[in-house]
Amino acid sequence: MAKNLIEVAMYKGDEFLSTGTIQEIAKQRKVRPETIRYYLTPAYANKLAKRKLSWNPIHVIRLDDEEE
Template identity: 50%
Template structure:
């Protein structure tokens, strides 16, 4: 079982499996998985204002 942590900036929003995080945050599992993809990271790199302030990031623990 893989455990992940979902962060918004420096704040930890949730810790658990992808299913548990999705249920707790009331979002789809696919959305949680998307936060860990390279495509999402490239999208964030293109932003100019508040680049790192409110981004969500999924980290495998």
């Protein structure tokens, strides 16, 4: 599957923001697709875990993982 065609859901804290492909969400949020892909990485998860105060961090979850 192409990187930009991965279906994802984006949240800010517990608030649902949007769902769609990486390309669609990047366009809606006015960021580069690389930014959305970064939110999926273990490096971003580790960065959030190291923060002492993390108010409403952005989370992106792959939706197509459930099908595999």
